[in-house]
Amino acid sequence: MSEYRLSRRDLIRASLYGGAGLAAASLVPGLAMAAPEERPRRQDQPLEFALVGGLFNIGWWIDPRMGWTAAAKELNINITEVGPVDFNGADQATMMEQVVASKPDAIIMTPLDPDQLVDPCRKATEAGIPVMIFNSDIRDPRYRMGLIGMQNFNGGYLQGQYILNNLLKGKEAKALIMTVPGVENHESRKAGLLKAFEEGGNVTVAEIVNDQADYTVGPQVATAALQANPDINLIVATDATGGxxxxxxxxxxxxxxxxxxxxxxxxxxSMLKFIKDGVMAATAVQRNFLELYLATVFMYNHVKGNWIKGAFPSAPDDALGLLPAQVPPLT
Structure with a gap:
């Protein structure tokens, strides 16, 4: 297999134009990262990468997993993945520590809790195992090599602007926000959304509920909120299951x-069918294939010693795509 070297120019071009989905990726460097030559290498066998995630049963994971497996196949990487079945940061932290103990060449993860995953990431970094975060961040950036994902505040803000300009068009609304409290990406998206609503001046938030990114819990909390606030005429989700x-x-x-x-x-x-049937007005789409694909390619180059320090791409502030009504279902 030929060596896959990734230049700064290639990485920036890939982050802005490549992959499936509609949002460009950004990569923000961490502060405490062992140099490639300080870690033991496996020159005579494929690298071992671990993905630490969670809730693998939800549809959101289809695109990231495609990016993950595509990169692994291209680069001849052995991959494993672990994660809790529910939104449980403590369980994910325990699994992360077990992964660290198995000594993979690299770990890629999306944290379910920004605080509980700091210590496992610290242990990985101190053990010389590089950690790349995607989609949602940990609280302390010293213990991850970087973050690949959309700028979540800007994503929420763009989502809010789309609602104001394309769906409400000046009309007043009473809103229900469905989210997952305490998780960096959802908190940031919610903040951006609320900022857009504040500037617009015609949306009042009636209630913010925790749907736990769960297809059973979500309909229950939405129903309760709608019954308690019968004049709600707008529902916005920050997570993949809420809509x-x-x-x-x-x-x-x-x-x-x-x-x-x-x-x-x-x-x-399922979500696209609701759009096609007119139940859902629109949805905001990240470039999830690209996030995990880029994370895998970048880590491969880092472990192989091809990484150029400071070669981090940036993303446009409006790094989010929006699907209006009448889109065809996925095939």
Whole structure:
């Protein structure tokens, strides 16, 4: 197999134009990273990479896993993946420590809790195992090599602007926000969304609920909020399950007639069907294939000694795509 060397120019071009999905990736460097030559190498066998995630059963993971496996196949990397079945940062931290003990060549992860995953990342870094974060960050950037993902505040802000300019068009709305509290990417998206609503002046937030990124919990909390606030006419999700959960709740309540505007985040076949049927108005889409593909390629080059310090790409502030109604389902 030929060596895959990634130059700064190639990495920037890939981050802005390559891959599936609609949002460019950004990569922010960490502060405490062992140099490649300080770590033991496996020159005579494929590298071993571990993916630490969670909730692998939700549709959001389809694109990232495609990027992960595509890069692994291209670069001849052996890959393993672990993660809890629910949104449990403590369980993920325990699994992360088990992965560190197995001594892979690199770890790529998306943290379910920004605080509980700091110590496992510290242990990995001190053991000479590089850690790349994607999609959502940990609290202390010293213990990860970088962050690949959209700028979440700007993503939420763009989502809010789209609602104001394309869905409400000056009309007033009473909103329900479905999110996952305490997680960096969702908190940042929510903050951007609220900033856009504050500037617009025509959206009042009635309630913010924790859907736990769970297809069972989500419809329940959405239904309860709609019953408590019958004048809600806008539902916005910061996570991949919230929009679909809202649509399920509206369908069960007999309100899936478009009178309540639903704005989702990310997409899968089920969500796109709700858009096609007119239950969901739109959704915001990240470039998830590219996030994990780039993370894998970048870490490969780092472990192989091809990494150029400071070669970090940047992303445009509006690094998010928006799917309006009447889009075809995935094939």
């Amino acid at each position: 679909e959960s809202a649509c399920r709740a509206l369908t069960e309540m007999g309100k899936a007639d478009g009178s309540v505007i639903v704005m989702g985040m990310d997409r899968d076949d």
